[in-house]
Amino acid sequence: MAKILILGAGVMGTALSVPLTDNGHVVNLVGTHLDGDIIAKLQAGYPHPRLGIQVGERVTIYTYEELSEAVKGVDLVVIGVNSHGIEWAAQALSLVLSIDTPILAITKGLAGDGEKLSILPDVLVAHLPDSLRTRIQIAAIGGPSIAQELAARRHTCVMFTSKNAALLQHLASLARTSYYHIWTDTDIIGIEVCVALKNVYALAVGLVIGFLEKEGKAVNNAEMHNLAAAIFAQGMRETAYLVDKMGGKTESVYSLPGAGDLYVTCQGGRNSRMGRLLGLGIPYSQAKAEYMPNDTVEGASLALAIGSTVENMIDKGELDAIALPLLRTMIDIVCHNAPAIIPWEKFFATSQSPKIDF
Amino acid sequence: MAKILILGAGVMGTALSVPLTDNGHVVNLVGTHLDGDIIAKLQAGYPHPRLGIQVGERVTIYTYEELSEAVKGVDLVVIGVNSHGIEWAAQALSLVLSIDTPILAITKGLAGDGEKLSILPDVLVAHLPDSLRTRIQIAAIGGPSIAQELAARRHTCVMFTSKNAALLQHLASLARTSYYHIWTDTDIIGIEVCVALKNVYALAVGLVIGFLEKEGKAVNNAEMHNLAAAIFAQGMRETAYLVDKMGGKTESVYSLPGAGDLYVTCQGGRNSRMGRLLGLGIPYSQAKAEYMPNDTVEGASLALAIGSTVENMIDKGELDAIALPLLRTMIDIVCHNAPAIIPWEKFFATSQSPKIDF
Numbered sequence: 001m002a003k004i005l006i007l008g009a010g011v012m013g014t015a016l017s018v019p020l021t022d023n024g025h026v027v028n029l030v031g032t033h034l035d036g037d038i039i040a041k042l043q044a045g046y047p048h049p050r051l052g053i054q055v056g057e058r059v060t061i062y063t064y065e066e067l068s069e070a071v072k073g074v075d076l077v078v079i080g081v082n083s084h085g086i087e088w089a090a091q092a093l094s095l096v097l098s099i100d101t102p103i104l105a106i107t108k109g110l111a112g113d114g115e116k117l118s119i120l121p122d123v124l125v126a127h128l129p130d131s132l133r134t135r136i137q138i139a140a141i142g143g144p145s146i147a148q149e150l151a152a153r154r155h156t157c158v159m160f161t162s163k164n165a166a167l168l169q170h171l172a173s174l175a176r177t178s179y180y181h182i183w184t185d186t187d188i189i190g191i192e193v194c195v196a197l198k199n200v201y202a203l204a205v206g207l208v209i210g211f212l213e214k215e216g217k218a219v220n221n222a223e224m225h226n227l228a229a230a231i232f233a234q235g236m237r238e239t240a241y242l243v244d245k246m247g248g249k250t251e252s253v254y255s256l257p258g259a260g261d262l263y264v265t266c267q268g269g270r271n272s273r274m275g276r277l278l279g280l281g282i283p284y285s286q287a288k289a290e291y292m293p294n295d296t297v298e299g300a301s302l303a304l305a306i307g308s309t310v311e312n313m314i315d316k317g318e319l320d321a322i323a324l325p326l327l328r329t330m331i332d333i334v335c336h337n338a339p340a341i342i343p344w345e346k347f348f349a350t351s352q353s354p355k356i357d358f
Numbered sequence: 359m360a361k362i363l364i365l366g367a368g369v370m371g372t373a374l375s376v377p378l379t380d381n382g383h384v385v386n387l388v389g390t391h392l393d394g395d396i397i398a399k400l401q402a403g404y405p406h407p408r409l410g411i412q413v414g415e416r417v418t419i420y421t422y423e424e425l426s427e428a429v430k431g432v433d434l435v436v437i438g439v440n441s442h443g444i445e446w447a448a449q450a451l452s453l454v455l456s457i458d459t460p461i462l463a464i465t466k467g468l469a470g471d472g473e474k475l476s477i478l479p480d481v482l483v484a485h486l487p488d489s490l491r492t493r494i495q496i497a498a499i500g501g502p503s504i505a506q507e508l509a510a511r512r513h514t515c516v517m518f519t520s521k522n523a524a525l526l527q528h529l530a531s532l533a534r535t536s537y538y539h540i541w542t543d544t545d546i547i548g549i550e551v552c553v554a555l556k557n558v559y560a561l562a563v564g565l566v567i568g569f570l571e572k573e574g575k576a577v578n579n580a581e582m583h584n585l586a587a588a589i590f591a592q593g594m595r596e597t598a599y600l601v602d603k604m605g606g607k608t609e610s611v612y613s614l615p616g617a618g619d620l621y622v623t624c625q626g627g628r629n630s631r632m633g634r635l636l637g638l639g640i641p642y643s644q645a646k647a648e649y650m651p652n653d654t655v656e657g658a659s660l661a662l663a664i665g666s667t668v669e670n671m672i673d674k675g676e677l678d679a680i681a682l683p684l685l686r687t688m689i690d691i692v693c694h695n696a697p698a699i700i701p702w703e704k705f706f707a708t709s710q711s712p713k714i715d716f
Contacts, residue, residue, distance in 0.1 A: 181705070258591075
């Protein structure tokens with residue numbers, strides 16, 4: 001039996017408590033300063049308001065003021081904050097974390113500092129104090145995992161990743177159940193790039209919902225799946241380019257973290273909702289402010305986090321503009337309020353033959 | 359202006375007449391012996407019964423008895439029959455085809471002769487007489503293209519493929535419109551393997567519809583997208599393995615023919631309908647006979663066409679059993695009426711770490 005701290009009581013952090021407690025572990029679930037309502041509900045015995053389930057008996061609920069109490073004696077810390085909270089999480093843990101306690105990060109995203117792109121586990125570690133930074137062990141999870149389904153014990157397949165193969169086996173054995181199928185792979189860069197980019201490409205696929213709503217069904221009831229599928233394919237291709245460019249393995253792209261996670265993220269959720277608004281023709285800043293002011297739209301957050309860095313790297317020739325037309329379009333839409341127009345003529349530009357006559 | 363024969367008046371053959379006639383070409387649309395009802399409807403001026411649109415004024419409708427008349431002076435022959443009709447099409451064309459007329463095949467599938475797998479363009483050519491076989495030029499189309507959407511002039515992105523790059527450019531220029539976006543790539547093996555396998559993997563993803571219907575929604579309304587996405591990802595991975603094994607380029611797998619075409623095929627259609635029946639627990643032979651006796655379910659057709667050859671190649675060590683657990687499962691379900699059980703423990707087996715404890 002292990003004792004596990006989960007920092008962040010959002011849907012995914014809380015859902016992960018289900019397989020962990022099913023395996024007999026005890027979980028201390030600590031809300032962030034944004035999770036006040038959730039923590040109050042859970043402490044009062046209600047179901048998680050967004051996850052729709054009761055947490056198990058082996059889960060103890062804490063507010064973030066109680067973090068130093070909750071972290072005592074834990075064998076593992078799971079970081080379940082959203083991408084905006086990763087530096088906060090590092091700072092919060094700096095004061096209380098033991099050097100022997102590994103971290104399992106489920107936050108998805110990339111960071112850009114203007115010059116280069118970084119995966120979030122590296123950002124997290126960089127924000128830890130010197131004493132922890134060089135020796136802390138860190139792992140992450142990628143793969144198609146809608147939190148509500150995991151919480152309902154639906155079959156879910158994920159990839160655990162870390163540079164430390166022994167840690168990976170240990171973490172997988174803690175969390176693996178008959179419904180939570182876990183594979184392991186040391187390609188942390190490839191996996192993290194895939195699962196971060198899936199949000200912005202799912203946002204792109206979501207545009208089609210708005211396009212269809214605007215144009216209406218055709219006389220023969222034809223929808224726009226061809227268009228969505230082409231955007232999906234271009235997203236896969238750009239993901240492969242960036243994974244390769246950042247030093248990851250392209251095999252991860254046509255596996256759970258790439259194809260699987262992008263597929264599941266296109267099935268709905270906040271990226272799709274925002275995509276629809278953008279596809280309807282509403283500029284991003286208006287759509288965010290008027291319709292989704294309190295929602296974290298991870299695809300838009302990613303575009304904002306890496307937009308200027310990607311533009312800068314393209315200007316310097318460090319990234320190939322021709323390889324990333326869809327990412328650039330999404331950056332234009334989110335960072336510069338550009339209209340949602342699909343740049344067909346720039347898609348699949350590394351194919352062998354020149355494109356003409358579009 | 360070119361004169362183009364389309365052999366097969368199914369949804370895709372007929373849909374292709376839309377961009378071709380929009381470009382000013384004339385089309386002779388010839389039904390097969392299975393298309394009698396369609397041809398009668400079209401000749402009487404009704405919309406295509408499955409496509410839901412009227413054919414254009416530049417389309418002339420022929421029965422297959424009139425093939426030798428319809429083929430006169432054509433610049434291109436499009437093969438739009440289903441996978442069961444490819445040998446018939448070769449034989450029918452043998453009598454009337456000029457050696458200078460290239461063929462554009464839109465039929466998807468693979469053939470197995472017990473010893474090896476072949477792409478359909480090779481099967482087609484092999485069934486032509488000696489005089490044509492060595493010199494005929496052949497091309498094919500891959501990519502996400504629901505026929506009804508193309509017929510409604512919805513944005514559609516496809517890849518034309520042939521070993522002959524000059525032919526490719528010519529064919530693309532004949533068919534390319536403002537809504538029919540065409541790329542070209544000489545990787546005919548990779549593209550044909552992708553677009554054939556997508557049918558059997560879409561059938562596999564479709565199983566989940568039946569599983570969900572059988573189990574019902576969860577208390578928190580969770581569905582089973584995680585499971586569908588994992589099957590999708592395993593399908594992508596197996597596709598990459600087979601493309602590589604057959605001499606194609608794995609780049610095609612995370613592009614339009616692989617990711618894009620599999621994505622669109624999972625959005626519905628006959629593979630999904632059959633997948634649901636199998637997921638509900640109905641054995642394949644019963645599901646086919648009772649519920650879909652007159653439907654060509656391309657995913658099942660593929661399993662039947664290549665099942666014993668794949669099994670034989672695995673027995674001889676020419677294919678790696680470990681790399682193809684999902685294909686083997688689908689072959690068991692379709693060819694041997696096995697129950698629909700997902701072999702989780704065999705998925706992603708070429709990952710670096712051993713899997714335990716499932």
